[in-house]
Amino acid sequence: MRKNSENNKTGILLAAFGTSVPGADRVYSHIQSKAEVLFPQVDIYWAYTSRVIREKLAGQGRIFNSPVQALALMAEHGFSKVAMQSLLIIPGLEHHDLIMARSSLEGLPKGIEKIELAPPLLSGTLDLERFTRSMLENIPASRESDEAVIFMGHGSIHPANVFYAGLQYHFWIHDENIFVGAVEGIPGLEDILPLLKKKKIRKVHLMPLMVVAGDHAVKDMAGRQADSWVSVLKERGIDTRVIMKGLGSFDNIVDIWMDHLKEVMDIL
């Protein structure tokens, strides 16, 4: 990797949604260690895009920067070039905030000359197919014909919500018993249930389609309340196993983000 000289200092900013679930941030440390191996000479900064999460953590005395704050800090620390990696899943609302942060902070007087923003995990057809093939290695290998895997994504009111349906298509090319749903988007669990019935599915492996197994995974996916995905599936007599692992804990998935990061480091 290029060495930082006095007036050409390059830094990396990892921008994640953020999490307040104790222990879930270990996933972020895992991602950082991968970036450190790839770019040992480069300083790595963090930003959390979620104000709600930042405020919650601040209440516990843990201060995290927003993307704008982190970029301003990096300018203050003398970085002239910054590669910002979007550690998000789809190019939705949070990713567009990163685009805005980039265009607001780039090229200010005595600030950062150049900021490149790397796309989130799923940013096009190639990502969808690579993600699909990678996850096929991460889910339980030996499954009976009446067993399914359901991924619970977040979902968005942003048009990029279509990435969930796009991902579903790519999974179905390989395996018709893999389903993609969103807790706040389409397709939802209610769209998947009739398909499970039609296919006479008796057992489901349920896992989050989120970077960390955070709040949504703990409550909406695996919670005890009647409307959690686990409860709804069990209600229908489907044996349900929860896999409490965020996408950021799988090496072959983090590699997709890291390849995006490499691409922007190359053009910086």
Ligand code: CO
């Ligand atoms: Co949410």
